[in-house]
Amino acid sequence: MVENLSLGHLIYLLIVISVVKAGDDDWHGGWFPYAPDVGTDPNPVFTIRKNMYDPKHGVVMGVKDPHCDDAKTNLEIDWDYNPVNHSCFIFNRRQFFESRSDIHPVHSQDYIPKSYSAPHKCMSESINYNVIVPTFGTHRPLWAKYGEYKFLPRQRWVHNLEHGAVVMLYHPCADKNEVNFLRKLVKKCLYRHVITPYNLLSAQRPLALVTWGHRLEMSKVAPKIVVDFIRKHALKGPEHTARDGQYDLMLEEHSEVVSDLKDQELCKGLL
Incomplete structure (x- = not known):
């Protein structure tokens, strides 16, 4: 069964296995499809930074940030x-x-x-x-x-x-x-x-x-x-x-x- 998997799937499995063994705090490799501390926005132009991420709304409210919303930019x-x-x-x-x-x-x-x-x-x-x-x-x-x-x-x-x-x-x-x-x-x-x-x-x-x-x-x-x-x-x-x-x-x-x-x-x- 493993031999029928694509290279991408194998990489994903190796990452998941490593995380299960080591835990999130000990993992220093790459993440697929994105790291858990940057939110869930796959837009390559803008990545939600850890201090701006809100699991309820996607982006935390009321925090001025020129990379997101500072009520002055764009x-x-x-x-x-x-x-x-x-x-x-x-x-x-x-x-x-x-x-x-x-x-x-x-x-x-x-x-x-x-x-x-x-x-x-x-x-x-x-x-x-x-x-x-x-x-x-x-x-x-x-x-x-x-x-x-x-x-x-x-x-x-x-x-x-x-x-x-x-x-x-x-x-x-x-x-x-x-x-x-x-x-x-x-x-x-x-x-x-x-x-x-x-x-x-x-x-x-x-x-x-x-x-x-x-x-x-x-x-x-x-x-x-x-x-x-x-x-x-x-x-x-x-x-x-x-x-x-x-x-x-x-x-x-x-x-x-x-x-x-x-x-x-x-x-x-x-x-």
Whole structure:
């Protein structure tokens, strides 16, 4: 049977036998297909170093590393700094969306298994989503500081969702009065919020609130629906940390504490 094995298989067997006999700590030879202390990323361009490896997410979160993610390097992989993402231009012309009371808010939910752990990807790899407004998914190891941004890529704010944040999205062409109304409600409800324009929203419902697994899309702000949504779905991410993020490119206003840093009382005094 051994004589039918390829040279590669024989090398693999010799390595396994050596490890079984000597143990990981005593082994000084090569590893197939990669050493156990560098993670499981076979990408030859980037190898996860031992101090950056996390068995749950692939890459440890919240650690600045210029070879992976330091919130400064290779940021154009998520956003090319195109002003169209935060400016009102539809087919190269301005077109403002009128709010309509006859278009009712829509609440949608994504099923996320309790065992799901969202992967972290370094800035050497792109991240794409198969839905317009993701409520979960692969994201960057460093999350965004809480507050309002001129523009924040979704690869960042999806990580904030995982920590229980509420993300407010608005199309740059949305009715400014409605945007301001929603903004005030969100800021009064909790510290752990992110606000950013998002030009992928529809003209029919150019406003949205997003939490882990849930999204609420609107044309016109309904205060009670907004407050109920936040009270019911905020802080429900799988990771319970109120620690602020590290990414702050185009942060215009940092969040202010509402009840406390842990947001133990959501939307205090509202409705």
